[in-house]
Amino acid sequence: MKERPAxxxxxxxxxxxxxxxVALCPxxxxxxxxxxxxxxxxxxxxxxxxxxxxxxLRDARFFSALGNTVYFTVVSLAxxxxxxxxxxxxxxxxxxxxxxxxxxxxxxxAIPTVVSGRMWAWMLNPDYGLIPRLLPVHDVDFLGTPGYxxxxxxxxxxxxxxxxxxxxxxxxxxxxxDELYRAARVDGAxxxxxxxxxxxxxxxxxxxxxxxxxxxxxxxxxxxxxxxxGGGPANTxxxxxxxxxxxxxxxxxxxxxxxxxVATFAIVVLVSTVYLRTIGRSAGVAR
Amino acid sequence: MxxxxxxxxxxxxATAATATTSCRRGARARDAVVFKHQPLWGDPAPFHxxxxxxxxxxxxxxxxxxxxxxxxxxxxxxxxxxxxxVADFDVxxxxxxxxxxxxxxxxxxxxxxxxxxxTLRRELVPAAAESAVAFGxxxxxxxxxxxxxxxxxxxxxxxxxxxxxxxxxxxHAARRVSPELHGLVWQGRQYExxxxxxxxxxxxxxxxxxxxxxxxxxxxAARRGVGYLRGLIEQRLSPSTVLSxxxxxxxxxxxxGRTVFMRNWPYAWTEMEKPGSPVRGRVGIxxxxxxxxxxxxxxxxxxxxxxxxxxxxxxxxxxxxVAHLTSLEANVTMAVHYARNPTRAAAYEDARLKAESPxxxxxxxxxxxxxxxxxxPYYPMLSEVLxxxxxxxxxxxxxxxxxxSRAQRLADHxxxxxx
Amino acid sequence: MKRASLPSxxxxxxxxxxxxxxxVGPFAWQILTSLRTEATVTExxxxxxxxxxxxxxxxxxxxxxxxxxxxxxxxxVTTLVTLAVASxxxxxxxxxxxxxxxxxxxxxxxxxxxxxxxxxxxxxxxLKEVRLLDTPLxxxxxxxxxxxxxxxxxxxxxxxxxxDELYRAARVDGCxxxxxFRRVMLPLAMPGLATTAILVFIFxxxxxLYALTFTSSPTHRTVPVAISLFSxxxxxxxxxxxxxxxxxxxPLVLVALVFQKRIVAGLTQGAxxx
Numbered sequence: 001m002k003e004r005p006a007x008x009x010x011x012x013x014x015x016x017x018x019x020x021x022v023a024l025c026p027x028x029x030x031x032x033x034x035x036x037x038x039x040x041x042x043x044x045x046x047x048x049x050x051x052x053x054x055x056x057l058r059d060a061r062f063f064s065a066l067g068n069t070v071y072f073t074v075v076s077l078a079x080x081x082x083x084x085x086x087x088x089x090x091x092x093x094x095x096x097x098x099x100x101x102x103x104x105x106x107x108x109x110a111i112p113t114v115v116s117g118r119m120w121a122w123m124l125n126p127d128y129g130l131i132p133r134l135l136p137v138h139d140v141d142f143l144g145t146p147g148y149x150x151x152x153x154x155x156x157x158x159x160x161x162x163x164x165x166x167x168x169x170x171x172x173x174x175x176x177x178d179e180l181y182r183a184a185r186v187d188g189a190x191x192x193x194x195x196x197x198x199x200x201x202x203x204x205x206x207x208x209x210x211x212x213x214x215x216x217x218x219x220x221x222x223x224x225x226x227x228x229x230g231g232g233p234a235n236t237x238x239x240x241x242x243x244x245x246x247x248x249x250x251x252x253x254x255x256x257x258x259x260x261x262v263a264t265f266a267i268v269v270l271v272s273t274v275y276l277r278t279i280g281r282s283a284g285v286a287r
Numbered sequence: 288m289x290x291x292x293x294x295x296x297x298x299x300x301a302t303a304a305t306a307t308t309s310c311r312r313g314a315r316a317r318d319a320v321v322f323k324h325q326p327l328w329g330d331p332a333p334f335h336x337x338x339x340x341x342x343x344x345x346x347x348x349x350x351x352x353x354x355x356x357x358x359x360x361x362x363x364x365x366x367x368x369x370x371x372x373v374a375d376f377d378v379x380x381x382x383x384x385x386x387x388x389x390x391x392x393x394x395x396x397x398x399x400x401x402x403x404x405x406t407l408r409r410e411l412v413p414a415a416a417e418s419a420v421a422f423g424x425x426x427x428x429x430x431x432x433x434x435x436x437x438x439x440x441x442x443x444x445x446x447x448x449x450x451x452x453x454x455x456x457x458x459h460a461a462r463r464v465s466p467e468l469h470g471l472v473w474q475g476r477q478y479e480x481x482x483x484x485x486x487x488x489x490x491x492x493x494x495x496x497x498x499x500x501x502x503x504x505x506x507x508a509a510r511r512g513v514g515y516l517r518g519l520i521e522q523r524l525s526p527s528t529v530l531s532x533x534x535x536x537x538x539x540x541x542x543x544g545r546t547v548f549m550r551n552w553p554y555a556w557t558e559m560e561k562p563g564s565p566v567r568g569r570v571g572i573x574x575x576x577x578x579x580x581x582x583x584x585x586x587x588x589x590x591x592x593x594x595x596x597x598x599x600x601x602x603x604x605x606x607x608x609v610a611h612l613t614s615l616e617a618n619v620t621m622a623v624h625y626a627r628n629p630t631r632a633a634a635y636e637d638a639r640l641k642a643e644s645p646x647x648x649x650x651x652x653x654x655x656x657x658x659x660x661x662x663x664p665y666y667p668m669l670s671e672v673l674x675x676x677x678x679x680x681x682x683x684x685x686x687x688x689x690x691x692s693r694a695q696r697l698a699d700h701x702x703x704x705x706x
Numbered sequence: 707m708k709r710a711s712l713p714s715x716x717x718x719x720x721x722x723x724x725x726x727x728x729x730v731g732p733f734a735w736q737i738l739t740s741l742r743t744e745a746t747v748t749e750x751x752x753x754x755x756x757x758x759x760x761x762x763x764x765x766x767x768x769x770x771x772x773x774x775x776x777x778x779x780x781x782x783v784t785t786l787v788t789l790a791v792a793s794x795x796x797x798x799x800x801x802x803x804x805x806x807x808x809x810x811x812x813x814x815x816x817x818x819x820x821x822x823x824x825x826x827x828x829x830x831x832x833l834k835e836v837r838l839l840d841t842p843l844x845x846x847x848x849x850x851x852x853x854x855x856x857x858x859x860x861x862x863x864x865x866x867x868x869x870d871e872l873y874r875a876a877r878v879d880g881c882x883x884x885x886x887f888r889r890v891m892l893p894l895a896m897p898g899l900a901t902t903a904i905l906v907f908i909f910x911x912x913x914x915l916y917a918l919t920f921t922s923s924p925t926h927r928t929v930p931v932a933i934s935l936f937s938x939x940x941x942x943x944x945x946x947x948x949x950x951x952x953x954x955x956x957p958l959v960l961v962a963l964v965f966q967k968r969i970v971a972g973l974t975q976g977a978x979x980x
Contacts, residue, residue, distance in 0.1 A: 023817040041667075122944065232478070250363075251667050
């Protein structure tokens with residue numbers, strides 16, 4: 001159905017305007033800053049071309065942050081998908097206590113990140129926290145031991161973000177027509193077969209969107225980890241956004257900080273482009 | 288349909304609400320001095336009375352607004368607003384380590400005419416005066432100070448240890464009585480507190496902050512100092528939990544009676560003497576131990592500065608407010624009501640302070656001997672480097688020597704690259 | 707609603723209990739902490755005595771009630787504006803033939819891929835120019851912008867799922883595109899709208915970075931910033947923070963509960979039509 005374009009453009013005009021003026025302009029400004037040496041305190045402001053990017057490619061701390069970010073994204077996303085799907089299935093099929101479960105699932109997400117970060121730091125505290133007490137192994141300092149801190153951060157993110165995943169997947173699940181399930185039952189298919197042959201494929205588009213947006217968020221994670229560990233110990237939980245934040249807001253180096261932000265952006269674009277081209281297309285997301 | 292109508296009406300109403308609250312602000316021709324500070328805790332009445340006294344005496348109106356205590360949030364806020372040349376506030380509170388940075392940026396006003404450096408050096412404790420002076424001019428007026436202290440359990444260790452060796456033997460002696468006790472708790476998380484602890488260890492081993500124009504990091508004293516901190520953990524004189532500990536974690540560990548010693552700021556004392564505290568009445572404080580005798584503590588604290596871009600008409604009034612808030616009288620009031628340690632040496636001898644807060648009065652020797660962290664406009668950048676490398680050193684990711692050598696290289700790069 | 711044969715009822719009950727414990731446990735712990743006295747705040751057992759001291763303290767020293775109102779206002783307006791702007795655009799993207807469709811969606815995606823920290827400074831300067839600093843509207847605008855991408859994607863999907871015939875039929879009946887949109891498409895997209903509403907509301911309620919930078923006076927603060935103000939210079943009054951976060955979270959949970967019913971109702975409706 002080909003409508004007269006004029007109406008259509010009116011519909012999208014507000015969104016386009018908002019995105020352009022309030023989002024794309026500051027982003028363009030940040031990109032412009034990344035080509036300059038711009039150190040606030042020293043009123044350093046000079047065009048340096050790609051010098052910041054050349055420095056970036058030799059910056060060990062950048063690569064370490066990149067590694068942390070990728071590890072964080074992959075692990076938390078994988079666990080959140082599985083857990084989120086299980087919870088969505090549970091919510092979808094539960095007959096009793098559904099309202100309670102739904103409210104329960106939304107709680108972590110409803111709490112401000114600055115609070116939940118500190119709440120978990122409190123619970124993970126080696127001296128008086130609940131978690132070390134409950135575990136069979138005592139004297140584990142989750143947030144102070146270089147290997148463990150990242151996994152503590154992943155745990156907190158799983159707690160906080162699985163509701164989002166479950167919600168999106170639940171909406172997708174509800175869109176699967178009942179007849180298909182009835183037909184499968186008539187055919188005598190086991191629950192496992194039904195799940196893999198009907199549920200999962202038809203959930204494809206929802207899964208694809210969910211993975212995309214969770215990945216975008218995870219690659220840019222800042223709040224939760226910053227409040228939980230501040231990037232430590234020894235920068236083992238420092239993600240790209242935390243490094244960018246410290247560079248910009250602590251040292252006042254807006255030039256290099258913007259470079260880091262643009263680099264993060266480029267990585268995210270790369271990941272999502274690859275994703276949309278391969279998995280996304282087959283799941284019918286990019287149409 | 289009804290739903291659509293409802294939401295449209297609601298949308299209009301709510302947007303109108305936000306729009307009009309925005310419109311009502313309009314153009315604000317300011318005649319009041321705006322003072323941004325962190326919340327002081329405790330009964331707000333004495334503070335408001337202090338401000339009201341000023342208003343009465345000078346006829347100048349003062350508006351106070353609070354900002355978060357978190358150093359990061361505050362620093363970020365200041366960078367963003369001061370860089371925008373905002374003229375919304377006149378007096379602000381800055382951390383002792385930010386003065387050189389903000390002065391170099393030209394965001395805080397030169398106050399030398401009202402608070403000459405020589406006057407500061409004469410009247411205030413040495414480190415506080417030095418922290419307020421940058422490039423030979425005064426840029427801030429110290430409001431209150433903090434120092435690192437050694438807290439000990441007086442029932443386990445009657446006399447304060449003066450050297451590291453004495454500290455260690457005191458821990459062993461206490462453990463003979465109660466083996467499950469921790470020795471010394473301090474702040475080893477990756478944040479500014481770690482830098483404070485590290486500098487105290489470095490100074491305690493005879494080190495200095497600067498070697499000429501460079502930071503003195505790759506030095507023998509520094510290596511021994513940082514090695515000492517790592518050694519405390521390896522020899523189990525400090526629990527490994529110090530690696531995730533900030534001030535509050537250390538305080539709670541000590542307050543629950545599970546450790547013999549603690550390094551912390553003076554604020555912890557007030558908490559520990561509260562009713563219900565398990566260690567009430569059994570806590571003693573002293574200067575930090577060093578290799579050969581008591582070592583200098585790091586000076587913390589906050590200072591009042593004036594926004595360079597605040598309206599000229601309000602500048603002198605703002606200066607007057609700052610003078611009022613840093614007067615001897617104000618020092619004593621802040622100490623007595625809010626447990627904020629005075630910056631004026633004379634305040635510690637004040638009769639009222641001695642009577643109502645003898646604990647604070649007793650801090651004079653430690654405060655006088657305290658040292659400031661490296662005074663340089665590069666401090667935030669250097670602190671970033673130090674936090675990363677020191678955390679690597681104390682958590683065992685790198686050896687202290689390697690960490691300090693890396694830190695030296697990065698610090699030189701930061702300071703040298705700007706010339 | 708009969709689905710494929712379920713895992714056993716006890717397995718589901720177990721799963722439900724696990725979900726409850728994991729997600730609500732920490733929050734329940736938070737509530738418990740907020741009801742303890744200051745001296746017992748670090749204890750692990752059940753408190754001997756409950757005390758509302760923390761709640762009282764949370765409201766002293768800060769206009770916390772006003773702060774809650776600010777957050778609610780900003781979040782509500784952001785949600786409504788975002789829904790209004792995004793639903794019209796999503797409808798057009800899904801149902802109308804436009805050039806530059808993928809450009810808009812890509813731009814939206816690009817916006818959601820950019821680290822927010824880099825946009826703080828330019829946005830601050832821009833808001834300063836238009837005198838919207840320290841106002842609710844000054845927060846609504848950036849919040850709407852950064853909530854828009856997700857809203858667009860979610861809603862476009864929902865609109866796409868609605869059969870074209872319904873729209874064509876409405877047009878044949880003589881509706882203008884906007885009337886068709888408002889009378890036919892919008893009601894059918896209710897579940898999507900409800901989902902998006904929750905997402906946007908919670909995002910703007912919990913947002914900290916912009917709220918900290920763009921507001922300064924106590925009467926204009928939002929909840930996350932206010933909670934961060936509870937901390938003293940060194941000390942953290944954990945009881946008060948716990949109390950404040952309990953107060954701050956309950957409205958959200960209530961809002962979510964209300965909207966949740968809408969979603970399910972809409973979803974079952976949607977399922978029937980297929």
